[in-house]
Amino acid sequence: MDFQEYRAGEAQAVGAESASRSAAAPREHLVLIGNGMAGCRAIEELLARDPARYRITIFGAEPHVNYNRIMLSPVLAGEKSFDDILINGPDWYRDSGIELIAGDPVTAIDRAARTVTSRAGRTVGYDRLLIATGSDPFIIPVPGNDLPGVISFRDMKDVDAMLMAAEAGKAQGGGSAVVIGGGLLGLEAAHGLTLRGMKVTVLHLPGTLMERQLDEAAGWLLKTALEARGQTILTGADTAEIYGDGQVEGVRLKDGREIPASLVVMAVGIRPSVALARAAGLEVGRGIRVDDHMVTSDPAILAVGECVEHDGQVYGLVAPLWDMCRSLADGLTGRANPYRGSVTSTKLKVAGLDVFSAGDFSGAGAGCEDIVLRDASRGVYKRLVLQEDRIIGAVLYGDTADGSWYFDLLRKGESVAGLRESLIFGQAFASGGGQADPKAAVAALSDDAEICGCNGVSKGQVVSCIAKGARSLDAVRGACKASASCGSCTSLVESLLVLTLGDEVQTGPKTMCPCTSFTHDDVRREIVAQGMTSIPEVMQRLHWTTPDGCASCRPALNYYLLCAWPGDYVDDQQSRFVNERLHANIQKDGTYSVVPRMWGGLTSPRELRAIADVVEKYNAPMIKVTGGQRLDIFGIRKEDLPAVWADLNAAGMVSGHAYGKALRTVKTCVGSEWCRFGTQDSTGLGVRIEQMSWGSWMPHKFKIAVSGCPRNCAEATIKDFGVVCVDSGYELHVAGNGGIHVRATDLLCKVATEQEALDYCAAFIQLYREEARYLERTAPWVERVGIDHVKARIVDDGIGREALRARFLHSQSFSQEDPWAQRAAGGASEQHAHMAQFKPVSMEEMA
């Protein structure tokens, strides 16, 4: 992990400048102990109210600027970098005149002298002192808990230790780790370590994972899902000992089981870090006791965050921090705004697993009733606990979209009597309609509903930030940080932009890649406008900041040029992703899989024999029927590909383009020729569509299907282009998708003849080729431009449609040449053949 470190000396140099600048103003000196989320948030809130009131010094134990601790899980999982989770960079400290002393923790407070002293011996006086020391991981008292290799999951240093252990394990063919604790933090650690290649066992003492947030049913679903991802989950597991000789070797349970491991992550819980406060004689219970404005038993000293106890409560989650910091900052600037405690909700940050919980779901209280919805096939479980017509608890698994709505109702304690019947189906349904309109759902949220849990930003704050001039997602992220961390609330923020600004939203001026400040649309427009014909020319004229681009922009530019100048542009092989360069699909072991084209899914004895012969001749270890009705031959080496293709060509087969951003397959059902329900010749139409469209390069992969009747056996309504035959003609559907986000197609129109179906298909493909951004499937493209736009261009505008179709066929006249045949005949042999072979004289030399 590579991040900028700030040694105490350097930090002092930065601060010295601001100290001298502010020396003239006799301001009170506020010293903050703890450069973490709570402390820095408190300072931000304070600066927002009165930037000139205090001179500020921050002591931090860790050698970094301030970062978002709850985002360590995505860093461990490899989804974020350390830079991504910085909250305030060095500029913030400098610009706010804050002296940061990082890497030098405070070790003593002298309340009588009003000074603090650091480990390095630095003594600094204060007028007001703010303690935000957070919490310490709880280390279970078992033998071996101090062995090297036993760590917690608390800061960047722990993440580094885990990454190093994973790296070391890799060298030995995959290491093993034990995570003790199956709560939020433990499961996020286990997930990250699994992604980093370690074999992970989670030990959890209670019988249910995350038992403080989940009930048994949701806990079981979660356990099953994690086991399916390769983790071993042992509940009811009581650790007896961590064993090892000078380094962790494993964990022994009380029932005698031993789990070998080179890394043990202790994640059983946290304790408020109160040692410093206790030594200073402040009142301490479970945490440092504070009043409603976060003032401790010494009026000059405040405390905030996980280290405090307020009204008998200590909090280990991030959300209460935001409320505490607001009350604290108001108090420090002479305004009353008492903190009244927080109701908390929890979300698990494990990609692909949606878990939400809030409030009380033990169901033990008098007069509680449960509403439960289970959808086994979707893996959804929802449970709401009601008391006197108010939501007091919610557990959601598998579908957490309504979490913020339920949480909002819970916090407000609003009566849900009128919604009782439909409550469990979610906000869109309960508010009438039944059609989920995400914008209406966001519009219905109250101003204080939380939008961004990571940064504690409410709907009202996002809206006011938009009103003050933030007109794009990036601008909102920059101004109030909403959706700038884990990004799970991005769609909420985008909806708020649309609601507040209507058409004035500047949607995603996302640049193509870091090599350029231009967007995909800018680059495309300029390629045509300026008549640019090569990648180096585009990079030169549009001021690329890198010599020859990157792995993101080069394939995109190659496609845009190919699409703009069919027949003239010379494809740049070195700007193609490996699969398109080698016309086969690379597999994890570096071999390739080969899919020959079978028009409309039809094959013949001759083709099958040729495929069988190839499988045997090249010892292909596996052959599989694909989702698109083709056969996939696995385990071919790149050197053998041309010979394999030669054999398949000899039986009349050509490239199936299963590897390309291109027309993949046309899937068909048997249709009227055989099926007793068939209304049209779906197989024949499928073959003709495939013959028309094969070989065309596109922004992304493109799948077609033709079903012979509305029973839709070819699943045409989740394809990029789908035809459903009916007695009176052909329904044409577009922009469907299987995959991660399933999307059923939109109906484009109905046509009467097969020729029209072919013509509309060609026009639609060309519109997609010309208007979608590289790597944008038809589904997100149509959602972006709207189906009405597509209908206007394809259905309503007959002349335009014909022009699109003509451009597609013109382009096809250059692209329907079998790339396999070219390679089989010896073309581009440098892509396949080794340059040389080296046979050492003796093997001993290799040792």
Place this chain on the structure above:
Amino acid sequence: MIGEWLDIGWAHEIPARGSRTVPVEGGEEIAVFRTGDGKLFALLNRCPHKGGPLSQGIVHGHSVACPLHNWSIALATGQAQGEDKGCTPTIPVKIDGGRVLICRASTLKAAA
């Protein structure tokens, strides 16, 4: 007499912004890269992440993007870039009269 350098072919046989492979009998493959500015680099043909064949990646600047998971590897040092960690062994390479020469001892050590 065993020389210090192995002659593996002409520099122009490696496409610009591309790579060719040299299998070592009894060991792993070596990948020899030519960048857009004409410089040559030789590395073990194995990404430090999941062992992907670096020779098949997109070469940009003096880096290659692994074809399996898009890790970016610095050709000069073999180091993974950005937040990724790991290192692929590198092999000294030079051009002599248009011929590409790679260091024999390093090749044996890396391929072993």
